[in-house]
Amino acid sequence: MSYELKLAAPLAAFFGLFFILPLLILLYVSLQADTAMTSMAVSQFTRFLFDPFSLSVLAHTLFLGVEVTALCLILGFPLAWAYVRGPAWAQPILIVVVLLPLLTSVVVRTFAWIVILGRQGIVNSALLSLGLTDTPLRLLYTEGGVVVALAQVQMPLMVLPLITALSRIDRNLDDASAALGAGAWRGFWRVTVPLSLPGILAGCMLTYAAAITAFITQSLVGGGQMLFMPMYIYQQATALQNWPFAAAISIVFLAAVLAVVSVFNVLGRLSKAHAEA
């Protein structure tokens, strides 16, 4: 017994009208020659692709995602590992600590980093009182600040799929690997990591997609000095009212995200087949 597919019709119609159609209109606007929107051309895209500034914003944004994802993986994997291997009483505490940032407003989380990284913030007061520096360091509005703040903001997206993947691994495999003489590190790299690959890939995809589109954190921690794709789109669309160019940047950004997501999806399917084999 199952339900008919027609129960999905209302939502499908809603998505057709309010999701797919707007995206098609975005594509249409991006193909306008100028802001008068009277003739069609690919000039907006050629303008983007031959403009070193636009290309550097795109490259900078995509690279930011790589940095954030790498940091999330390095810190998130041990946390998920500790959740699965640690004592049972610690699990509810850990899950609250992982979920709270996920559900707290992103503006609040970003605001926290402004407090932490500011000139009078906790990092600078610690450095000053330890005598490690005489003048407060500039930590806000730096790329390092953006990476750390984004990593914290997006970490739950990495940790949750990793917990799922690690809980599925048979603990006996660890014992077997140890009994066969493999050391802790060898067992980790040869058994635990390969078997949790589907979770690693799912976590990386979610973190990456979230990090490069994180408008609020990028703009507040990065400040006016650093321009990333979301703010670039917003500026072109609202401050400059250049809809065709804003639409073209959006399409390029959508395509870039879609490409990254598809690569992760393909890798995920391969790794799942591998882990189950």
Next chain:
Amino acid sequence: MHRQEGLEALGFRIVMWGLAALSFVLLLAPSLVVVVVSFTSGYSLKFPPPGYSFRWYVSLLDAWQLQFAAGNSLEIAAATTALSVLLGVPAALAIARSPTARARALDSLFMSPLVLPALSFGLASLMFFSLIGLPVSPLTLVIGHVVVCVPYVMRTTIASVAQLEFSLLESSASLGASRWYTFRRITLPLIRPGILAGAFIAFMSSFDNVPVSLFLRDARTDMLPIRMWQDLEGKLDVSIAAVSGVMIVVTLSLMILMERVAGLSRRLR
């Protein structure tokens, strides 16, 4: 040889637990810092604060702009959640156990707002509504929010439908119960925790939405996260710390409540 193995295992443990402890602190510290700084008696975000007081919480009682934006955000989030459940639950029932290619395609479509840049979609919606001549209003906001929030309802509902014992429904049908009666008395109670968890996440994510609201709101429909963002861009106002403190405490309480009634954490993985 044995000692070497022991050392290696010890090194492994130190590295893993050390990194786990570091990320634990990294996840927890920002919320704690905000709560502490919100009780400052001073005029700056200095940490540690020079003294403690409730003054910034008291100042919220007069902050009508923030109150207005918070009221709007709550209304929009409530309407978004209601519509997301109404549209999402039937769709989840339809595609949860259907193996057909069409159901898989619909599933991917409904989930795609989770990974696509919401800011691009926000801009696309603005262009769409201005093309069909619909000015931005609470209605356009709710429509935009539903698109990006409905995946959360779908995901948790699909997971709970997938765990349903379909033999229960069959025996109910064979005992002569109508489909609607079976749905109301058996299916719905069993999948209710999944729907609740999804509705909760949809509500929180609508309340927190920036990329869609950015394009679909105007002065009459100011939204709390955008108001806070604009305040922070301008000056570092300490009352934002008090708002954040309130939001953290409310989020934490709701989260614990939802964990009790809907087993939230199990449904997020």
